[in-house]
Ligand code: UD1
């Protein structure tokens with residue numbers, strides 16, 4: 001089966017510079033969702049009909065590339081949905097006359113592969129299959145016309161419908177399975193003498209019926225699957241449904257979500273057993289949480305893995321990091337890309353890490369910057385310690401052995417090495433290596449002055 005995805009529409013109602021089909025649901029363009037569904041439903045080639053912003057669409061979609069073969073078809077002028085499908089016809093590969101072409105819309109992103117399969121399986125080789133839905137929210141949608149014997153005999157667009165037809169609650173989702181053998185002949189005969197002067201794909205239904213072709217209609221049970229996205233309200237509606245589906249899946253797998261409406265997953269989140277996720281949490285990209293992991297409120301985690309039994313305390317932001325087991329991060333820690341944290345580590349409030357390895361049992365409990373560092377086991381990084389990794393042009397590395405103690409408010413000027421069991425006195429600026437077991441004091445000596453007079457306030461003249 002080959003699929004055609006229509007994605008050339010301008011999307012005027014979005015009021016955006018971004019092509020409509022690149023608007024995202026769960027951080028992924030709507031068109032990429034539709035491509036995935038088509039692929040999962042069994043499409044082996046997908047033709048995407050794009051307009052003049054096609055290059056931009058193509059560039060973005062390649063970032064979400066699946067394995068499937070995509071052919072990009074240009075529709076220079078948006079003359080209607082039948083005209084759009086017609087542009088793809090010369091690119092069809094199938095020679096089998098009993099194949100169907102699946103037509104999908106780039107702005108109907110939540111359609112499920114199962115629903116598409118159901119449509120394809122139930123539609124005979126010489127018949128047309130259409131997905132319809134029965135809804136009170138029929139505004140703007142094509143109405144399904146049925147005969148007295150309840151057979152589908154046509155689709156009328158709202159703008160062309162009579163008042164009586166506008167009352168019809170069964171509407172066109174836009175998704176169709178069309179027999180490739182007759183498609184081109186139907187498309188060539190569609191006319192544009194309607195309110196919008198467009199070539200409507202929906203007009204092929206009446207043409208097919210006049211040729212005694214059977215129309216198989218499948219009603220979508222879950223309305224949101226067929227929801228088209230034409231403006232920002234519909235985009236927000238679809239996003240909420242998408243998020244709720246993701247959270248429902250997690251709940252079914254046994255994850256505790258304190259409030260499923262206050263956790264968003266923009267990517268893939270996999271969880272071990274007995275994971276607890278508090279409110280206002282955001283997961284992006286690919287995130288893995290081990291067993292018994294607890295995520296506190298207001299945490300943001302992107303492209304990272306968190307080991308068993310680890311706790312992420314409120315307000316912590318983690319990106320591109322690998323975190324060990326039984327570790328505690330936060331509250332309000334910022335763990336940046338390239339951070340690797342071992343087991344039983346503590347990284348506390350207002351500690352920022354980047355390109356840093358923190359060995360097992362190490363603690364950095366308060367207010368520190370740890371960049372380009374390799375820290376061994378059981379070290380203590382005092383409050384206010386800065387790993388001074390940048391000389392204005394290049395980055396340099398700081399290496400700490402095991403059991404190193406860095407007193408508060410110290411600056412470690414890289415490149416520098418603090419060997420096992422070394423000790424840095426509080427307030428030191430360290431720029432030469434400290435050998436094993438040594439104490440380094442790198443600060444001005446304190447002077448205590450006796451007989452000093454406290455200044456007094458000037459009296460006004
Ligand atoms: C279309 C259907 C309507 C259905 C509704 C479901 C037609 C005539 N009408 O109406 O029956 O109920 O979808 O959402 O088909 N597109 C192109 N080229 C064009 C025109 C459109 O690629 O020349 C693409 C759009 O980008 C969009 C899709 O086709 O992805 C549908 O077009 P849109 O203008 O949104 O049609 P609707 O008015 O929603």
Ligand code: MG
Pocket residue numbers: 107228229230
């Ligand atoms: Mg639409």
